[in-house]
Amino acid sequence: MSINAYLPCFKCGKILRNVFVESDNQPDEGTEFRTEGHYGSTFWDSFDGEELVLNICDNCLRAHAERLGQQKRYMPVRCQGMVGFGQVAVERPLVAYTGNPDNTDFIVSVDSLGEELDDVKVEWVDDIIERREDLKVNFPR
Numbered sequence: 001m002s003i004n005a006y007l008p009c010f011k012c013g014k015i016l017r018n019v020f021v022e023s024d025n026q027p028d029e030g031t032e033f034r035t036e037g038h039y040g041s042t043f044w045d046s047f048d049g050e051e052l053v054l055n056i057c058d059n060c061l062r063a064h065a066e067r068l069g070q071q072k073r074y075m076p077v078r079c080q081g082m083v084g085f086g087q088v089a090v091e092r093p094l095v096a097y098t099g100n101p102d103n104t105d106f107i108v109s110v111d112s113l114g115e116e117l118d119d120v121k122v123e124w125v126d127d128i129i130e131r132r133e134d135l136k137v138n139f140p141r
């Protein structure tokens, strides 16, 4: 825990402040990247659960945005305008970074929360039943 993130920017070396002082590595105006490795790398490909970690500041990401890609892995479940209920996996292609997130989501009714749906596999959060009952009480339609 420190006022500064554990790691500086990998690209420019700038010391990054932590967003929360009680964090080890939660860079403000930067992003932490983690990987267990990648088949093909001769530098890092861990098979023992150890991750390689690096930070890159937002300015360095912006300066080389043409080198970035993005890939949507899931749609958040949205109910009554809110998210945090679960997710639906998607297989979108890796594309060049556009700066415009794919913000499609999966909309359900309150009564569908936690239910097994016909054509879609939803990964519900663990306390979905409590959340459904909370919505019915606190945000009735």
Ligand SMILES: [Zn+2]
Pocket: 009, 010, 011, 012, 013, 014, 056, 057, 058, 059, 060
């Ligand atoms: Zn940087």
